[in-house]
Amino acid sequence: VPDLLHAPLLLALLAAGALAAASFDRALVATDAGRPVRPALAEPLQDAARLLVQRRRTTVAPDALLWRVSAGSLLVVAALMLAVVPLGGRPLLDIGVSVVWFNAMDVLLWAVFWLLGWGPNSAYALVGGYRFLAQALAYELPLMFAVTAPAVLAGSLDVAAVVAAQQGLWNVVVVPVAFVVFLLGVLGFSAVGPFAHPAAPDLAGGLLAELSGIDRLLVLAGRYALLVAGAAFSVPLFLGGGAGPVLPDAAWVLVKTAAVLALLLVVRRRLPVLRGDRLLELGFLVLLPLTLLQLLVPSLLVVGSAR
Amino acid sequence: VELTRRLLRYGYQRPHVLLVEAPGAASVRYAAEQVLDERAWKQAASAADGDVLLVCGRAGPDLQEQVDRAWEQMPGPRARATARQPDDVARELDAARDRLHDLGEQRADAGTRPPAHDDETPPAGGEHQAAGHDMGDHDMGGHDMDGHDMGSMAMPGGLGMATTGPDRDGLALDVLHVQLGPVLPHWPAGLLAELSVQGDVVTAASLRQLDGWSRDAGDDRVQRLDRAAAVLALAGAERHARRTRRARDATLPAHELADLHRAVARDRVLRWSLARLPAVGADDLWTQLLGLLSDGTAAPVGLDAAAHALVGAELTAVRLALAAAPSLSAPDREDARA
Numbered sequence: 280v281p282d283l284l285h286a287p288l289l290l291a292l293l294a295a296g297a298l299a300a301a302s303f304d305r306a307l308v309a310t311d312a313g314r315p316v317r318p319a320l321a322e323p324l325q326d327a328a329r330l331l332v333q334r335r336r337t338t339v340a341p342d343a344l345l346w347r348v349s350a351g352s353l354l355v356v357a358a359l360m361l362a363v364v365p366l367g368g369r370p371l372l373d374i375g376v377s378v379v380w381f382n383a384m385d386v387l388l389w390a391v392f393w394l395l396g397w398g399p400n401s402a403y404a405l406v407g408g409y410r411f412l413a414q415a416l417a418y419e420l421p422l423m424f425a426v427t428a429p430a431v432l433a434g435s436l437d438v439a440a441v442v443a444a445q446q447g448l449w450n451v452v453v454v455p456v457a458f459v460v461f462l463l464g465v466l467g468f469s470a471v472g473p474f475a476h477p478a479a480p481d482l483a484g485g486l487l488a489e490l491s492g493i494d495r496l497l498v499l500a501g502r503y504a505l506l507v508a509g510a511a512f513s514v515p516l517f518l519g520g521g522a523g524p525v526l527p528d529a530a531w532v533l534v535k536t537a538a539v540l541a542l543l544l545v546v547r548r549r550l551p552v553l554r555g556d557r558l559l560e561l562g563f564l565v566l567l568p569l570t571l572l573q574l575l576v577p578s579l580l581v582v583g584s585a586r
Numbered sequence: 587v588e589l590t591r592r593l594l595r596y597g598y599q600r601p602h603v604l605l606v607e608a609p610g611a612a613s614v615r616y617a618a619e620q621v622l623d624e625r626a627w628k629q630a631a632s633a634a635d636g637d638v639l640l641v642c643g644r645a646g647p648d649l650q651e652q653v654d655r656a657w658e659q660m661p662g663p664r665a666r667a668t669a670r671q672p673d674d675v676a677r678e679l680d681a682a683r684d685r686l687h688d689l690g691e692q693r694a695d696a697g698t699r700p701p702a703h704d705d706e707t708p709p710a711g712g713e714h715q716a717a718g719h720d721m722g723d724h725d726m727g728g729h730d731m732d733g734h735d736m737g738s739m740a741m742p743g744g745l746g747m748a749t750t751g752p753d754r755d756g757l758a759l760d761v762l763h764v765q766l767g768p769v770l771p772h773w774p775a776g777l778l779a780e781l782s783v784q785g786d787v788v789t790a791a792s793l794r795q796l797d798g799w800s801r802d803a804g805d806d807r808v809q810r811l812d813r814a815a816a817v818l819a820l821a822g823a824e825r826h827a828r829r830t831r832r833a834r835d836a837t838l839p840a841h842e843l844a845d846l847h848r849a850v851a852r853d854r855v856l857r858w859s860l861a862r863l864p865a866v867g868a869d870d871l872w873t874q875l876l877g878l879l880s881d882g883t884a885a886p887v888g889l890d891a892a893a894h895a896l897v898g899a900e901l902t903a904v905r906l907a908l909a910a911a912p913s914l915s916a917p918d919r920e921d922a923r924a
Contacts, residue, residue, distance in 0.1 A: 308824075312623065312626070312828055318626070322626070325596060325597055325599055326597070327597075328593045328596045329597030329598055329637075330597075332598075332663065333661050333662070333663065334661045334663075334696065335661070336634060336659070336661040336662075402783070405762075406785070406786045409785055409786060410786070473822075473855075475822060476902075479902070480772065480819060480820055481820045481901065481902050481905040483631050483771070484634075488631070488635075491634045491635070492661060495634075548824075548825070551821050551822045551853075551855060551856045551859050552821060552859070553855075553859050554859060557859055
């Protein structure tokens with residue numbers, strides 16, 4: 280990809296991916312409800328039009344600056360995550376420590392979601408912010424160790440090196456548990472599905488409870504964009520990057536991203552919302568030990584091959 | 587203007603509807619939920635998410651006051667409607683959607699809302715620190731003490747600050763006073779809960795029924811399935827919830843109710859998520875939910891007893907417990923029972 284086009288292309292892919300994810304999601308809901316699928320596909324566009332026309336409301340004494348900034352930040356963070364995903368060749372943001380970069384971006388979301396809860400000066404949103412921090416504690420450490428496994432196998436924190444190290448055998452085969460935990464982490468930092476507690480119906484929408492108009496649109500789109508970015512990053516990390524027959528590398532990256540995204544969306548619709556204390560149980564008693572054990576596999580492989 | 591008109595028509599094909607149920611009008615709400623499910627319209631989770639405010643049944647004066655507040659908090663374009671009978675619902679919703687598409691009417695409505703005050707949650711008034719074009723430049727200084735007993739400090743927005751109190755671990759922690767209901771999805775009709783919360787743990791609770799008591803004459807089985815559907819929806823188990831609503835509305839064949847019960851009972855993730863939660867009028871929420879889906883009967887629970895059961899629970903648990911609770915009764919009835 281020519282350098283000049285790389286950034287606009289990534290942004291276009293992110294927008295298209297988020298829209299496609301939303302359409303697919305609505306189609307899943309329609310199928311479940313026994314309604315025709317075709318009209319459901321247009322629903323995200325209609326929702327976007329609705330939110331563009333809608334008045335932006337405010338609350339009493341909000342922290343307007345932090346509230347608005349955090350609403351727009353989800354999309355920015357998603358774009359920054361996507362910037363380190365190579366579409367075949369080198370990634371846009373070629374910094375040599377892209378695995379750490381991705382992790383840093385996902386930790387940035389702690390602040391973004393917290394401010395989204397803090398901003399409107401509303402109890403529902405504030406509790407939503409608390410809930411996000413609680414569940415972040417549950418998914419973050421397992422997610423970090425899951426991301427570490429491919430890096431250990433490649434002996435590098437550079438995502439391009441991780442792709443190169445998967446010649447012949449994809450990481451998903453070597454460290455399957457890390458792959459599953461990574462996908463759970465993606466659901467976690469996007470606050471959807473079982474991790475939707477911060478924006479759950481019992482809190483009248485929690486983080487979303489006071490949002491309207493363009494701010495709501497940015498947050499809803501931002502959560503889909505985070506799913507897209509997470510799915511895209513799983514491809515170089517676990518699925519061999521652009522490796523595949525016939526099609527060019529970039530096409531394989533897109534196909535694999537779409538497949539992972541579809542999987543995330545299906546899983547999301549099948550599972551109930553899990554409360555923070557349950558997620559902490561899951562995170563610390565199950566996922567963390569599992570990922571640590573999983574990390575033993577690449578570590579032993581690396582030590583073994585060094586002998 | 588033409589673009590706005592088109593966006594209005596395109597964007598508001600499926601408005602989000604904020605449902606308010608007046609006590610005694612459950613059947614109207616069932617009809618409304620059914621229409622929304624069929625049309626793929628969405629039930630609004632909060633006033634900020636609502637385009638149409640639909641009051642089901644006849645709201646008494648206290649509930650009406652709360653409904654008016656919710657109306658003030660809706661962003662707009664907006665429309666309000668009242669359905670007194672189940673048969674009115676579809677017609678009222680159609681009319682409300684047409685009003686949303688009417689640019690002239692929406693402009694006129696927007697004109698009635700002063701820029702600095704739009705959509706503020708009452709108590710309104712006060713000095714806004716918040717910058718931004720949407721706040722306008724109205725100077726509200728000196729206004730902020732009106733009618734509020736705030737002590738000597740000027741509070742942002744005329745609101746009281748959080749106070750501190752000892753928490754369950756013996757630490758001093760902020761206490762917020764939060765009102766839940768009555769304009770809230772999956773919430774008992776006309777119920778108002780005043781809670782003190784630390785984080786999301788309830789430290790004190792009092793419950794009040796607005797406009798006195800009015801019993802739903804509905805079928806017991808229908809009411810049970812409705813409560814089960816509310817619990818499932820709150821737990822984020824939307825597939826089970828939709829099926830349960832269809833069972834409630836009798837569009838699901840009777841033998842499928844047994845399947846439904848089995849499907850919920852076998853959902854291990856849901857069970858894990860709902861296990862060990864407090865319940866009102868039962869020992870445990872999960873058992874209570876399965877009872878609602880079969881044929882358990884439960885005696886009404888007094889308001890005070892219900893409020894007592896909520897102390898120490900988290901907000902999620904409070905919402906779930908009240909959604910699953912058998913019908914609540916006046917405190918004096920409870921005394922008579924005892």
